[in-house]
Amino acid sequence: MSEIALVCASYSETILAANLGRSPLLDSLPLHVERDAPSAAIAYNRALDATLAPVVVFAHHDVYLPAGWERLLAARLAELPPDWAVFGSFGIGLDGAPVGPVWSSSLGMIVGRVPIAPVPVQSFDELLIVLRRASGLRFDEGLPGWHMYGTDIAQTPRAAGLGAYAGALPCIHNDRYHGALGADFDAAYRFMQRKWAGALPLRTPITKISRSGLHLMRDHWRNRRSAGLRAAMAVGTDHSVEALAARCGWSHLGP
Numbered sequence: 001m002s003e004i005a006l007v008c009a010s011y012s013e014t015i016l017a018a019n020l021g022r023s024p025l026l027d028s029l030p031l032h033v034e035r036d037a038p039s040a041a042i043a044y045n046r047a048l049d050a051t052l053a054p055v056v057v058f059a060h061h062d063v064y065l066p067a068g069w070e071r072l073l074a075a076r077l078a079e080l081p082p083d084w085a086v087f088g089s090f091g092i093g094l095d096g097a098p099v100g101p102v103w104s105s106s107l108g109m110i111v112g113r114v115p116i117a118p119v120p121v122q123s124f125d126e127l128l129i130v131l132r133r134a135s136g137l138r139f140d141e142g143l144p145g146w147h148m149y150g151t152d153i154a155q156t157p158r159a160a161g162l163g164a165y166a167g168a169l170p171c172i173h174n175d176r177y178h179g180a181l182g183a184d185f186d187a188a189y190r191f192m193q194r195k196w197a198g199a200l201p202l203r204t205p206i207t208k209i210s211r212s213g214l215h216l217m218r219d220h221w222r223n224r225r226s227a228g229l230r231a232a233m234a235v236g237t238d239h240s241v242e243a244l245a246a247r248c249g250w251s252h253l254g255p
């Protein structure tokens with residue numbers, strides 16, 4: 001098991017204990033937790049420096065990895081082309097289609113197409129990102145805050161001739177309903193607009209990064225308009241993660 005390091009940046013021991021902390025693989029694998037980092041990029045680079053394993057799994061504290069997940073991960077990694085640098089449970093394909101599947105508590109459903117083979121992606125949802133250390137890839141500490149790092153970490157290897165893929169690696173994202181995109185989201189958007197000006201437009205799981213930035217305004221407006229509907233779809237975060245996995249048929253994963 002030492003070929004993978006499991007990493008989490010967490011601001012809440014309660015959320016961590018109720019979700020990622022309940023994952024069965026923690027019986028045989030230590031969890032490396034980064035606390036009090038000023039940004040996701042800094043937290044994840046600190047974790048890269050603090051671990052040695054050739055494969056590093058970065059998971060949100062509100063993610064649950066059902067029994068057998070690590071065997072399925074090994075099977076998915078074995079399917080990847082040799083150019084792979086990053087792999088994720090949920091991403092946006094080059095055609096704009098979502099690739100999964102994962103359960104989302106904030107949406108109350110399983111999201112993402114289920115690919116038969118790994119799919120190249122332009123962005124990842126940050127819920128779960130797998131990085132191959134030998135790629136030399138690191139997170140860009142110029143990116144502020146806790147948004148968009150799943151898009152940046154997909155674009156960086158692609159610009160260097162390496163691969164970013166998503167594939168069928170189910171997990172539970174017990175995320176809470178979010179009403180609005182904040183100023184920190186806008187700051188990340190502006191950073192990505194400048195950094196990837198030559199690659200725009202880029203689709204993320206949340207929005208579209210465009211030269212004009214009109215999509216950010218549109219999504220602020222859509223978010224306000226759909227707030228009630230989305231709140232009604234969310235199932236809340238007080239269900240046990242084992243029960244959510246069972247509802248999805250994911251109590252025991254296997255290749």
Ligand SMILES: [Mn+2]
Pocket residue numbers: 060061062063127173175
């Ligand atoms: Mn999350």
